Amino acid sequence: MKNSDESSKSRREFLKKSSILAIGGIGVISSSNLIGSPSLGDSLFFPPKSEFTLPPLGYEFNALEPYIDAKTMEIHYTKHHQAYVNNLNKAMGENNILVDTIDELLRRISAYPATVRNNAGGHYNHSLFWELMKPSTGGTNSGKAGEALISTFGSLENFMTKFSAAGMGRFGSGWAWLAVSDGKLVIGSTPNQDNPLMDNSEFKGTPILALDVWEHAYYLQYQNRRADYIAKWWNTINWNKVNELFSKL
Ligand code: MN3
Secondary structure, eight states: OHHHHHHHHHHHHHHHHTOOOOOSSSOOOOOTTOTTOOOHHHHHHSOOOOOOOOOOOSSOTTTTTTTSOHHHHHHIIIIIIHHHHHHHHHHHHHTTOOOSOHHHHHHTGGGSOHHHHHHHHHHHHHHHHHHTBOSOOOSOOOSHHHHHHHHHHSSHHHHHHHHHHHHHHSOSSEEEEEEEETTEEEEEEEETTOOTTSTTOSSOSEEEEEEEOSGGGTHHHHTTOHHHHHHHHGGGBOHHHHHHHHHTO
């Protein structure tokens, strides 16, 4: 009885110490480096685990109208993205995976089961996607990334045509990407919830722009017209965020 009480108390204290921390836009939680972590004995019974949370959206569901409708945003964020977070946390626990950041997890994703890959990608991709959009963005990119896009692709229009083609060319569900690889801007796409940070991705780099081309991202408003969705989506891009990501590389 006494042991059980002590065990319960120890677990409560551990959970308290491991309370969830959200860092930046992409929630990352780790108890691996907490001072005063439980003893090895406690860890065997209550292993530390990583937990991820749904990041704040940063704008209202209707903020991207008329380009992306409020209902699509609400379902996409509260149902789809939340499910990736929930399923990722479950899979992390089941597989006893402990990481400090989701980037770290993605960079060695080949070591883990498909359920970790799909849900970690789903969480990362959507967290980035929300941040890369904002209301009334106006249009063009006059920052450093814009200059690099022009020098790489000849013009912004040419870049947009090529990026849109990557989104259109992705058969079934997936993502289109603008990424930096070996210091160069590259356009590509990935299936499912894969992304360019994954060690076994068919397209690699550090993403600075992402477009969800799963049907759940556009079907309510655009039905089967993916090309219309992509054409309108250009009006929602948060170029400041693109520049910020680009400038870090
Ligand atoms: Mn989606």
